[in-house]
Amino acid sequence: MKQVGLGFRRDLSDDLLSLDTATQPAFIELAPENWVNLGGYWRKVLKSISEKYPITCHGLSLSIGSPDELNWAFIKEVKSFLKEYSITIYSEHLSYSQSNNAHLFDLLPIPFREDAVKHIVERIKQVQDYLEMPIALENVSYYTPVAAEMSESEFISAIVNESGCNLLLDVNNVYVNAFNHNYNAEKFIGQLPLHKVSYIHMAGHEKVAEDLIIDTHGQAIIQEVYQLFESTLERIKPVPVLLERDFNFPEFHEILSEVNQLEQIAARKWSKKSELC
Amino acid sequence: MLRDETRSIQQELVEYCRMNNDGDIVGTRQDRLHNYRRLIYTIYWEALSDAYPIAKSILKEEQWDKMVDDFISEYACNESQLFRMPFHLIEFAEQKSFSEVFSIPYLSDLLHFEWIEIEVHSMKDIEETSTLSLKSREDGHLDFNPYLKLIKLDYPIHRLRDQNIEQLKGNYFLLVYRQKNGTVQYMELNGFTANLIEQLSLYSHDFTFLETLNKVFKGLHSNLRDELNTHAINLCISLEEKGIIRGFKN
Numbered sequence: 001m002k003q004v005g006l007g008f009r010r011d012l013s014d015d016l017l018s019l020d021t022a023t024q025p026a027f028i029e030l031a032p033e034n035w036v037n038l039g040g041y042w043r044k045v046l047k048s049i050s051e052k053y054p055i056t057c058h059g060l061s062l063s064i065g066s067p068d069e070l071n072w073a074f075i076k077e078v079k080s081f082l083k084e085y086s087i088t089i090y091s092e093h094l095s096y097s098q099s100n101n102a103h104l105f106d107l108l109p110i111p112f113r114e115d116a117v118k119h120i121v122e123r124i125k126q127v128q129d130y131l132e133m134p135i136a137l138e139n140v141s142y143y144t145p146v147a148a149e150m151s152e153s154e155f156i157s158a159i160v161n162e163s164g165c166n167l168l169l170d171v172n173n174v175y176v177n178a179f180n181h182n183y184n185a186e187k188f189i190g191q192l193p194l195h196k197v198s199y200i201h202m203a204g205h206e207k208v209a210e211d212l213i214i215d216t217h218g219q220a221i222i223q224e225v226y227q228l229f230e231s232t233l234e235r236i237k238p239v240p241v242l243l244e245r246d247f248n249f250p251e252f253h254e255i256l257s258e259v260n261q262l263e264q265i266a267a268r269k270w271s272k273k274s275e276l277c
Numbered sequence: 278m279l280r281d282e283t284r285s286i287q288q289e290l291v292e293y294c295r296m297n298n299d300g301d302i303v304g305t306r307q308d309r310l311h312n313y314r315r316l317i318y319t320i321y322w323e324a325l326s327d328a329y330p331i332a333k334s335i336l337k338e339e340q341w342d343k344m345v346d347d348f349i350s351e352y353a354c355n356e357s358q359l360f361r362m363p364f365h366l367i368e369f370a371e372q373k374s375f376s377e378v379f380s381i382p383y384l385s386d387l388l389h390f391e392w393i394e395i396e397v398h399s400m401k402d403i404e405e406t407s408t409l410s411l412k413s414r415e416d417g418h419l420d421f422n423p424y425l426k427l428i429k430l431d432y433p434i435h436r437l438r439d440q441n442i443e444q445l446k447g448n449y450f451l452l453v454y455r456q457k458n459g460t461v462q463y464m465e466l467n468g469f470t471a472n473l474i475e476q477l478s479l480y481s482h483d484f485t486f487l488e489t490l491n492k493v494f495k496g497l498h499s500n501l502r503d504e505l506n507t508h509a510i511n512l513c514i515s516l517e518e519k520g521i522i523r524g525f526k527n
Contacts, residue, residue, distance in 0.1 A: 033358045039402035040424070041459030061357040067284040074357040099291035102353035105324075105362070106317045108290055111283050111304070119279040143312045147286045147304030180309075214312065 002026035003266045004259050005056065007217075007244040013045050015252040017052065025259050028053040029242050032090075033061045036077045056089040056199075056240065057082060058168075061103070062127070064137065065096035065110035065120050070127065079131050089240070091136035091168045091199055094120075094156065109142035112155035117162065124163035136166035136198045141173040141205075141215035143180060152177070153191035166198035169236075171229045172221070172244075176205050176213045185228055189235070197236045202229060202262055203244040218248035221258060226265070233269035241266055296350045320359070321349050328363030329391045331437070332384065340379050347373060360399070364392055383432035383442055390434040393426050393453050398461045400424045408524030411510075411517050417525030419481040419489075419513065424455035425521060427466075427475055435463060454521050464519070473509060474516070486513070486525070 005027035008016070016028065028049055035046055049055070061074065082090055095107035110116050128134055139156055150158075160167050169192070178185035204219030221243075243259050286303060293300045293310060294317050300310045322345050326333050333341050344366070348354075352369045356362045367388045370376070376384040403423045430449040432442045450471035452464045466474065473493065480489040490509055494502045516522040 034360060036358065037401045038360075039400050040398050040455060042399065043402055044459065060359075065287075067279055067287045071357055096287065098355075099288045100353060101355040102291060102295060103356055103362070104291060104294055104317045105320045105359050106294075106313065108287075108294070108313065111286055113280075113283055115278060115280045115283050119283075122278060144306040144309040145304060146290060146302065147283070212309065212312075214316075 002263060003238065003270070004241045004243065004262045005029055005053075006255065006259055007058075007242060007246065008049065008055075009246060009249075010042070010045075011249055012245075012252065012255070013049065017045075017048055019256075023256065024053065025243075025256075026054070026263075027056055027240065029056045029058050029244075031060050032057045032078050032081045033059060036081045050085050055085050055087050056242075057087050057091070058138075058242075059090065059092045060105070060107075061097060062092040063096045063098040063103075064092055064123055064127070065094065065108075065116065066098045067096075068098050068101065070123055072130075075127060075130060082131070082133075088133070089136070089199065090131065090133065091138060091166075093140050094137045094159065095140045095142075107140045109140070109144065109146050110155075111146045112148040112150045112152055114149065114158075117155060117158045120159055121163040124159070124165050128163075128165065134164065134166055134198075136168040138168035138170050138201065139173050139177075139192075140170070141176040141180075143212065143214070145181070151191075152181075153188055157191070157193050160193045160196050165196075167193060167196045168199045168201060169194075169197045169232065170201040170203070171232055172201065172203040172205060172225050173215060175225045175228055176215045179213050180211070186231060189228075189232055194236050197239060199239050200229075200232070200241045201244055202241060216248075217244045217246035220250070220254070221262075226261070229262070230265055230269060233266060238266070238270040318345070318349065321345055321362070324359055325363050325366060328395060329366070329388060331391055332387050335381065335387070336379060336384075344370065344375055360395075364396070367392060382446070383434060383437075386430040386432045386434050387437070389428065390430065390451075393428055394461050394463075397424055397426055397453050397455050398459070400455065405523075407527040409527050410524050411514055411522070414525060416485045416487045418484075419477055419486050420523040420526045421478050421481060422454050422521050422523060426453045427451070427471060427478075428453065429471070433465075435465060452521065454519075456520055462519075464521075470512065473512065477509075477513070 003026055006025040008028045008030040093107050096110055097104050097106060097108060174185050174188055178188060202221055203217045204221050205213050206216045206219055207213045241262055243262060245255055289302045292298055293302060294314045300307060325345055348366055348369050352365060354362055354365050356365060370388055371385055376382055406420060408420045428451050431446055433445055433449045435451060436442055448468055450466040450468060452466055453461060455461050476493050477489055484492065490506050494505050513522055517524060
């Protein structure tokens with residue numbers, strides 16, 4: 001059974017709609033913010049996509065780590081959207097994008113601190129209660145720590161364990177962070193609550209300086225990230241895997257080739273695991 | 278539950294990204310912080326450039342960049358959906374009088390005009406109701422295309438490509454509407470017709486077409502009233518052909 005999906009971008013819609021069942025990705029992931037309350041042409045495209053593919057949602061604007069209040073009007077719209085398209089997987093980022101009512105549309109790093117853990121755990125519980133479903137939170141890439149009082153893995157683990165949410169493990173982000181902050185990616189993954197991983201992200205990135213990688217989603221996945229992916233799969237149960245490609249699109253067959261490569265790795269690693277079980 | 282210090286640090290990071298602060302935030306790497314400011318600036322710049330391609334092409338590069346820069350730093354954009362963020366630039370540009378600052382008197386109208394196209398293009402779908410053609414009966418409640426906006430401009434932005442519109446300040450009315458195939462069209466109207474369409478649309482729920490005409494043209498001489506009624510009927514038939522009126526509600 002196929003495991004690997006593809007992030008939905010408008011630039012890819014024609015290609016995705018033209019694929020046959022044998023070649024199409026297992027599912028499509030989209031950001032609800034880009035589609036909620038949208039009508040007209042793109043609404044029709046979304047309807048066609050939803051008739052062809054299972055959809056998962058990966059949000060951008062929940063701002064779960066923000067010092068501002070949760071935006072319940074927005075969360076209500078997300079819930080309605082999830083219901084309309086029968087979407088059962090909703091994930092978000094362990095970051096924040098808003099303060100003092102100013103939305104920045106980017107993923108800012110949260111201080112790794114105990115009070116931030118408590119603050120976020122409470123908010124996750126509220127969101128999960130309202131949505132009547134567990135959410136998964138993604139370990140985000142970050143370029144500077146912010147007033148940290150605990151390690152990143154302690155921070156993520158505490159939030160996942162205390163809130164009951166799932167973990168969206170972004171393997172590329174682990175690689176990027178390990179490089180940028182000089183730690184061991186394999187060891188870091190071993191410190192996470194891997195039994196709570198419910199979803200995986202894979203993507204490309206861009207090295208912009210000798211000591212800095214930016215998580216762009218604009219390049220192909222590099223070999224080292226594939227290797228980290230392989231070793232990670234040996235440690236977790238089978239879950240959906242997603243390829244993120246947000247811009248700088250190559251020919252579509254190249255994107256499909258990456259999806260297929262991930263599919264082959266997942267099949268190899270997880271079928272072995274099933275045999276052992 | 279969040280300590281004041283943590284809250285303050287988080288607020289400082291957002292302010293650093295928005296404003297031209299020095300970035301002296303406790304426990305951060307000064308040499309890396311600027312990446313966030315750059316990434317956020319790019320997100321805003323690209324979204325605004327996509328939404329307002331004509332305004333961007335008319336402004337000088339430094340004017341466009343200043344407008345984007347000021348918008349990020351001075352306007353707290355409380356908007357969860359990125360594609361709706363550019364709408365807020367209209368209000369900000371008016372607050373800051375950019376039309377005067379850049380000596381482009383029609384800038385506010387232009388931003389408004391460009392945004393209306395996006396808004397109408399993406400208006401939330403509404404379930405279609407059953408209608409009857411205007412030609413099939415004498416009277417009924419008009420059913421207007423729900424995806425339309427009537428806008429008033431001080432400058433004829435729709436003639437921008439062909440004319441120097443700075444000298445043409447006046448009252449211009451445009452009906453912007455979405456067709457069945459999803460494309461957006463506009464139609465220039467004179468003031469009388471714009472007002473008539475507005476009234477017909479406004480009263481269509483509570484009054485029939487003929488009742489509305491009686492209401493609108495009340496008190497006029499009967500000859501003039503007959504003439505205007507005929508004009509209104511022909512106008513509505515022509516609007517039906519364009520898909521602006523769907524017919525009489527069934």
